[in-house]
Amino acid sequence: MDSTQHVRAMLSFVQAADRGSFAAAARHLGVSPAAVGKSITSLEAALGVRLINRTTRSLQLTEEGQLFLLKAREAIDALDAAVDVVTNQRTQPLGKVRISTSNGFGRHFLLPLLPRLIALYPGITPEIEFDDHQVDIVRSGFDLALRGGTIEDSALVARKIHTMQMVLVASPTYLAAHGIPRHLPDLADHRLIAVRFLGGRTSSWDIEDGGGEAFLPHPAALTLSDPEAAMIAAADGLGIAQVGLHYAWPLIREGRLRILLGDRLRSASREMVLLYPHRALIAARVRATIDFLTQEFGKIESLHVKAADLAAYRCG
Structure with missing residues (x-):
């Protein structure tokens, strides 16, 4: 018998033992009494022992049948527990x-x-x-x-x-010392903070330059591999950086960073x-x-x- 047949036979045996007849077990399982009897007979043949002594009026478990009933119930309980675990994880956040x-x-x-x-x-x-x-x-x-x-x-x-949304930012201290860039060409006179990723690509700035070309912060006064580090460097007065607004917003609200060339920023998708x-x-x-x-x-x-x-x- 394979595993599927073992499970089917155990269910038939346990139901027959609990309900006292093949007919009652068959009604509960939704199969015919003959199918229940065949499953139990196959189980006995596979085990090499008789589990139930049957008469036309009653069923009587043998000593081996009583022992097997205890173990079969443990196996079925374990199967039910496995189903419950999966069901609970499906219905409960676990x-x-x-x-x-x-x-x-x-x-x-x-x-x-x-x-x-x-x-x-x-x-x-x-x-x-x-x-x-x-x-x-x-x-x-x-x-x-x-x-x-x-x-x-x-x-x-x-x-x-x-x-x-990306923004160009610099600290009030930096702007007081170096002036405020009001036009794109003014950036050539400022300290630009570039972000170069580990793959070697330098991040372009989302600035409308009129020619449709990506604006690269070049020459860069400072190059970092981490966008958050560029934001911190700008807040510390080291130059102008492009940063994500969602990161910089608290520093902008606190006055530690100011937004530059806001009218030249373009929206990227x-x-x-x-x-x-x-x-x-x-x-x-x-x-x-x-x-x-x-x-x-x-x-x-x-x-x-x-x-x-x-x-x-x-x-x-």
């Missing part, structure tokens, strides 16, 4: 949730939300990997990812978190999105995490700054 996120967004916006997520769903165990490289979510086994830029993988479900592989049959632990993060990200001021909010913080 288990590990693997999240891939960039370093900056993960530190600034995801980590502060985790205490509330865990308090709301104590059965969820977040497992977060910080990586600024694009990852294959499915192949790497992630439940979801937080990624910014131009998202092209149509096989993934993408829920928009916010539109990514970049978004921060929450990505996950499937629309249907999402585990409750993943669905609860997605819904929670989407709702909480919607409340964060830095992620939803409007153009009108920037006017008071622009120079020139």
